[in-house]
Amino acid sequence: MQQTNDQPSQETSKVSNVAVWWRIMRYLRPYRKLAAFAFIGLVGSSALAVMIPRLLRQVIDEGITAADNGFLALAALLIVALGVLRGVAGFAFRYFGERLSHYIAYDLRNQLYNKVQNLPFSYHDKARTGTLITVAISDVDEVQRYFAYGLIDGMYTILLLIGAAILMLTANLPLTIVAFLPLVPLAFLSVKFVGEIDPRWRAIMERLQKLGNQLQESVIGAQVVRAFARERYEVEKFGAQNSRLYEEQIDLVRRWATFLPLSAYFVTLSVGAVLIVGGLLAHTGVAGVTVGLVVSFNAYIALLGQPIRFIGFVIILTTQAVTSGRRIFEILDAPSTISDAPDAAPMPLIKGEVRFEDVSFRYEPHLPLALKNISLTARAGEVVALIGLTGSGKSTLVSLIPRFYDVTEGRVTIDGVDVRTVQLDSLRRQIGIVLQESLLFSATVRENIAYGRPEASLEEVIEAAKAANAHDFIMEFPEGYETRVGERGITVSGGQRQRIAIARALLINPRILILDDSTSSVDTRTEFLIQQALERLMHGRTSFIIAQRLTTVQKADQILVIEGGEIVERGKHAELLNKNGRYAEIYRLQLQDQERLRREMLTLGGLTEEKGR
Amino acid sequence: MGLTGAAVAEGDKVFDWAITKRLLRYLAPYGRNVRTAFFGAFLTVVGYIVGPPLIGFAVDEGILKGNFHHVLLGAIAYLTIDGAAQLGFHIQVLNMSYAGQRVIQKLRDELFTHIQRLSLSFFSNYETGKLIARVIGDVNVLREAITFAVVGAVRDFLILVGILVAMLFISLPLTLIALVVVAVVTIMANYWRIYARKAYNWQRETNSANNAELSEAFNAIRVTQAYARQAYNYRRFAEQINYAHLKSSLRAAWVASLFFPGIELVGGVALGALIYVGGSLVLQQTISVATLLTFVLYIEQLFFPIRMLAQRYNIFQAVMAAGGKIFALMDTPIDVQDAPDAVELPLIKGHVRFEDVSFAYPPVRASERHKLGAKDGKSADGKPSNGNGAHSDSSDSLSSAPPVVLRHINLDVPAGATVALVGHTGAGKTSIVKLLSRFYDVTEGRITIDGYDIRKVTQESLRRQMGIVTQETHLFSGTVMDNIRYGRLNASDEEVVAAAEAVGADSFIRKLENGYYTEVREGGVLLSAGQKQLVAFARALLADPRILILDEATSSIDTQTEKIIQEALRRLLKGRTSFVIAHRLSTITSADIIVVMDHGMIVEQGTHAELLAKGGLYRDLYTMAYARQLEATSLSRSAN
Numbered sequence A: 001m002q003q004t005n006d007q008p009s010q011e012t013s014k015v016s017n018v019a020v021w022w023r024i025m026r027y028l029r030p031y032r033k034l035a036a037f038a039f040i041g042l043v044g045s046s047a048l049a050v051m052i053p054r055l056l057r058q059v060i061d062e063g064i065t066a067a068d069n070g071f072l073a074l075a076a077l078l079i080v081a082l083g084v085l086r087g088v089a090g091f092a093f094r095y096f097g098e099r100l101s102h103y104i105a106y107d108l109r110n111q112l113y114n115k116v117q118n119l120p121f122s123y124h125d126k127a128r129t130g131t132l133i134t135v136a137i138s139d140v141d142e143v144q145r146y147f148a149y150g151l152i153d154g155m156y157t158i159l160l161l162i163g164a165a166i167l168m169l170t171a172n173l174p175l176t177i178v179a180f181l182p183l184v185p186l187a188f189l190s191v192k193f194v195g196e197i198d199p200r201w202r203a204i205m206e207r208l209q210k211l212g213n214q215l216q217e218s219v220i221g222a223q224v225v226r227a228f229a230r231e232r233y234e235v236e237k238f239g240a241q242n243s244r245l246y247e248e249q250i251d252l253v254r255r256w257a258t259f260l261p262l263s264a265y266f267v268t269l270s271v272g273a274v275l276i277v278g279g280l281l282a283h284t285g286v287a288g289v290t291v292g293l294v295v296s297f298n299a300y301i302a303l304l305g306q307p308i309r310f311i312g313f314v315i316i317l318t319t320q321a322v323t324s325g326r327r328i329f330e331i332l333d334a335p336s337t338i339s340d341a342p343d344a345a346p347m348p349l350i351k352g353e354v355r356f357e358d359v360s361f362r363y364e365p366h367l368p369l370a371l372k373n374i375s376l377t378a379r380a381g382e383v384v385a386l387i388g389l390t391g392s393g394k395s396t397l398v399s400l401i402p403r404f405y406d407v408t409e410g411r412v413t414i415d416g417v418d419v420r421t422v423q424l425d426s427l428r429r430q431i432g433i434v435l436q437e438s439l440l441f442s443a444t445v446r447e448n449i450a451y452g453r454p455e456a457s458l459e460e461v462i463e464a465a466k467a468a469n470a471h472d473f474i475m476e477f478p479e480g481y482e483t484r485v486g487e488r489g490i491t492v493s494g495g496q497r498q499r500i501a502i503a504r505a506l507l508i509n510p511r512i513l514i515l516d517d518s519t520s521s522v523d524t525r526t527e528f529l530i531q532q533a534l535e536r537l538m539h540g541r542t543s544f545i546i547a548q549r550l551t552t553v554q555k556a557d558q559i560l561v562i563e564g565g566e567i568v569e570r571g572k573h574a575e576l577l578n579k580n581g582r583y584a585e586i587y588r589l590q591l592q593d594q595e596r597l598r599r600e601m602l603t604l605g606g607l608t609e610e611k612g613r
Numbered sequence B: 001m002g003l004t005g006a007a008v009a010e011g012d013k014v015f016d017w018a019i020t021k022r023l024l025r026y027l028a029p030y031g032r033n034v035r036t037a038f039f040g041a042f043l044t045v046v047g048y049i050v051g052p053p054l055i056g057f058a059v060d061e062g063i064l065k066g067n068f069h070h071v072l073l074g075a076i077a078y079l080t081i082d083g084a085a086q087l088g089f090h091i092q093v094l095n096m097s098y099a100g101q102r103v104i105q106k107l108r109d110e111l112f113t114h115i116q117r118l119s120l121s122f123f124s125n126y127e128t129g130k131l132i133a134r135v136i137g138d139v140n141v142l143r144e145a146i147t148f149a150v151v152g153a154v155r156d157f158l159i160l161v162g163i164l165v166a167m168l169f170i171s172l173p174l175t176l177i178a179l180v181v182v183a184v185v186t187i188m189a190n191y192w193r194i195y196a197r198k199a200y201n202w203q204r205e206t207n208s209a210n211n212a213e214l215s216e217a218f219n220a221i222r223v224t225q226a227y228a229r230q231a232y233n234y235r236r237f238a239e240q241i242n243y244a245h246l247k248s249s250l251r252a253a254w255v256a257s258l259f260f261p262g263i264e265l266v267g268g269v270a271l272g273a274l275i276y277v278g279g280s281l282v283l284q285q286t287i288s289v290a291t292l293l294t295f296v297l298y299i300e301q302l303f304f305p306i307r308m309l310a311q312r313y314n315i316f317q318a319v320m321a322a323g324g325k326i327f328a329l330m331d332t333p334i335d336v337q338d339a340p341d342a343v344e345l346p347l348i349k350g351h352v353r354f355e356d357v358s359f360a361y362p363p364v365r366a367s368e369r370h371k372l373g374a375k376d377g378k379s380a381d382g383k384p385s386n387g388n389g390a391h392s393d394s395s396d397s398l399s400s401a402p403p404v405v406l407r408h409i410n411l412d413v414p415a416g417a418t419v420a421l422v423g424h425t426g427a428g429k430t431s432i433v434k435l436l437s438r439f440y441d442v443t444e445g446r447i448t449i450d451g452y453d454i455r456k457v458t459q460e461s462l463r464r465q466m467g468i469v470t471q472e473t474h475l476f477s478g479t480v481m482d483n484i485r486y487g488r489l490n491a492s493d494e495e496v497v498a499a500a501e502a503v504g505a506d507s508f509i510r511k512l513e514n515g516y517y518t519e520v521r522e523g524g525v526l527l528s529a530g531q532k533q534l535v536a537f538a539r540a541l542l543a544d545p546r547i548l549i550l551d552e553a554t555s556s557i558d559t560q561t562e563k564i565i566q567e568a569l570r571r572l573l574k575g576r577t578s579f580v581i582a583h584r585l586s587t588i589t590s591a592d593i594i595v596v597m598d599h600g601m602i603v604e605q606g607t608h609a610e611l612l613a614k615g616g617l618y619r620d621l622y623t624m625a626y627a628r629q630l631e632a633t634s635l636s637r638s639a640n
Helices: A015-063 A069-118 A119-124 A127-173 A171-222 A224-229 A231-283 A292-308 A312-331 A395-398 A424-430 A447-450 A458-469 A471-475 A496-505 A524-538 A550-555 A574-578 A582-604 B019-063 B069-116 B120-127 B126-168 B172-219 B221-226 B232-285 B289-330 B366-371 B429-436 B459-463 B480-485 B495-500 B505-509 B529-543 B557-574 B586-589 B610-615 B617-627 B628-640
Strands: A354-361 A371-378 A383-387 A409-414 A432-433 A514-517 A542-546 A558-563 A566-571 B352-360 B404-413 B418-423 B444-449 B464-470 B545-551 B576-581 B595-600 B603-608
Touching: A015 A069, A015 A127, A015 A292, A015 A312, A015 B232, A069 A127, A069 A312, A069 B172, A069 B221, A069 B232, A119 B221, A127 A292, A127 A371, A127 B172, A171 A224, A171 A231, A171 A292, A171 A312, A171 B069, A171 B126, A224 B120, A224 B464, A231 A292, A231 B019, A231 B069, A292 A312, A292 B019, A312 A458, A371 A395, A371 A409, A371 A558, A371 A566, A383 A395, A383 A550, A383 A574, A395 A542, A424 A558, A432 A496, A432 B429, A432 B557, A447 A458, A447 A496, A458 A471, A458 A496, A471 B444, A496 A524, A542 A574, A558 A582, A558 B595, A566 A582, A574 A582, B019 B289, B069 B126, B069 B444, B126 B172, B126 B289, B172 B221, B172 B232, B172 B289, B221 B232, B232 B289, B352 B429, B352 B459, B404 B429, B404 B603, B418 B429, B418 B586, B429 B576, B459 B464, B464 B529, B480 B495, B480 B529, B495 B505, B495 B529, B529 B557, B529 B586, B545 B557, B557 B576, B557 B586, B595 B610, B595 B617, B603 B610, B603 B617, B610 B617
Parallel strands: A383 A542, A383 A558, A432 A514, A514 A542, B418 B576, B418 B595, B464 B545, B545 B576
Antiparallel strands: A354 A371, A354 A409, A558 A566, B352 B404, B352 B444, B595 B603
């Protein structure tokens, strides 16, 4: 299997499968002791297993046929002892094997988690979050299964085969050949079968996923479905998928229903052949062919039959582990382009002077510049408002301050220190960011507010919430600050969300603040509360605001008008308005209009909440 | 198989007659397949019971006694009988899976169809994830059960009993050894089952916690990095969440590793006992070598059915649990149904009348909510929660009688008129349009269109002539073209493009990567709120409804898009009866009828000029809107 169907990406795809496999195996290293236990158990178990048929032969030939009662008792005791030992050894290899597989999965997930968390924004801009999640969940599972079952069972099968083959060969060559005659094609059959069902099984899993997605869509969009009377259409669409699923399932089951009995019959053939040939050999008086021998051979076949029937699964587990390993290593090997310089010092306590010195920036080498020759100075405590159309570069500009990206040219300094020369954590801890979409984690309100400072006391959290005008509504939640929000918690409105995000930023008491003030519309009162909270938040901090509100812009110490990645105008509201340039135009066309519209909607739409209760 | 792993608890029933009966009804059309499957299973049972004595015969009578004919006879008979047994197995699985697959397909289709007919309020009480669990996961549990477990359980039981009976005929003392083995293994398997379930349930829990954390953490990378929380998060994951998963997995590994070695151990002891006792009996010439051999083979065959029966016990528990949940969902009553004598609503002009309409949302019984796996903390009436009131109105409305949200609404809207609904949140604007689109039925009074009571016509014929544009635009996965065409499925590409052009969506669509054939993923992540709205407008325009219901979105949109939207709205509303939950002043002032609502009642009604002159609530709202606006002063002065 030199080729995999996965989109080969970058470096890792050039690495051979064997190399990937070795790299997976290296994860065993910390668990050498467990691996050794498992291996001892494996060898012990298979050795004991192959001894039982041999003993059976002696029992029959020497005990029963030779009528030796004492031997019979001894042999019986031996069989019991072997059985017990085998049980213990079997437990050892299974248990230790699974144990180490879970440790490895634990290690892999930790590594992935840590890696993904620290990969730069530029990586996440391109990566699909869904894929990252799938790798961390499913691909790690595949590797875990390989260690628990593929590797262990594969080795068990091999050891069993070797042991049994040696004992059989030393006992009788022709009979061994006869016994293996159906077993060899059985192995091939098994490999072929698994090669056929595996993609089909995966297709079914995907189909089920699709059915689930369609159901979800029709439920989330139920109102649209009803509105356009499209129920029948949805039902037909679902029915078509469902009947394809039916056909796929039937196809898969038919293969199973053929393979299972057919493969079992190959084992039966082996037993039958040994009986007949053994009988013939005994009849013609070949030396050593006794009843005991024939019975023992049948016992060997019984022992080998199961592992050979399912040998295909061992092989598929191996190839899947390699495919999954490749995907895992691709993530682990992704370069962390933004990391602390080796000699990085912690950022000292920030006063708040932010300078862009002739900064240019492009997201990717092949893309055009997103920012061109930006120079600006924000003195400590100033409010800088950025205005411009979507895609003009406002967000890009502010994302360079916490060093989410590194500049392509020029430099960004805070209090005269280049942001690339200090430790990332120490820099970002002093910068507060409130984004347009305030993300809440499925955790308690308290944990959400304390996200940037998990060790904060409840008093501090409450203080921040009060300043953010969030305390009152939080207290109305069933469990106050301990109420769970997010996916499995209570529903929180947009306005509440925003104030929690403001509290979150307040709690870390940042020296520099970055905020996106384009709020979705909320009622007048909430609007006022948010505005008040924002003003408290901005007070005494250097603030960069991607501004939508006229009031914010009017109050700013500096207004930067951004167009096509460049600052085209800068100054205060009054100055710029007098200048009658780009700002004045935007003011008339957009800010004013937008302000008017917003007011209208707020009032006439009647979202006033006090009355809404 | 993550989707089928059914969690079962000790208390779950193994058998529930009501559920079984209902499942059997689904299986009834496939009676022939079931009978054939049983026939196949019977062949397998025979093979299991007859095979070992045949081998014993071949060895004893043949090899030991030197009669090659007997060897040949025994071996060939064994090969034949086992061939028949394997064929039987093939027949059994094939037939049962055919029947099972059909039943499952039907159940899924029925469930989906039922879900499509349920009223909207249902969805606010039933998590989407749970619906998917019913239709995908629970139905899959049934599939496995029908395909393998039903006939399999009977077969395993027959094998067990058959072998024991055969043993009894052959040798009593050796049968006693076998009985002891059966008893020990059964007890072991049963204890193991209970023990294992706890471990597996624990592992399942930690597993989903792990997955949830991974998904949330990876989705929140930017916030995490902004707050420099990576190290803390990592420690929490490695030391708590992932560690708990490790612990539970190690526990499950321990449990799983016990079972097979345990059986091997018992097998070894049983074999030893058999050899000793059996061997002695052979030496005393009480039994033959063939008998001993037969027993050795029988004993090994006994383990399999016992193990399977133990497993099936769990499966049947899961089936009853899954079946119960599936049927509960299927039995959820449909609130809004076509009347038995419902007629097709003919082509309407669009004259809408509300005649003394009052309305309270249908109550949701607490017991039902619980049974259906209702969400906590969501309002029962299905209203989107907004503002500070989101929480406070959610807990009290569960068991008490639902409040009346509309009182004595009388409204006469001539065909083609535009109605703007104005009022505070909770005033009843949304309820009015929901009643008109018959998402709910009125509690009192009636709504007529061109004189037809909307409860007396089929829902499909009603909604086909009605277009509804909601605040939040829902896009289906598919292309932009598909999404617009949702308004009229048989529309040609040209018609779709024409509709997009008419609402001013064409230019932005053409700028997308693949134009009209750009895929919008679930939730339509590619498009901005304004663009989504335009798509929704095009969708509604394509449907060309006689009555249009529109809930104006309030999210902020840049000025350019806003202008396009206002223009689109004008075209959309032209020539149809329209009900608009209006937020834009331009929409309101140009409406034919403005309906001002408060506390579920219509407090004022009239045109813009009339209402301003009247000096009531509308004028208050209107002047507020302009109080802070310089341009507004002149307007309101002139109105005075």
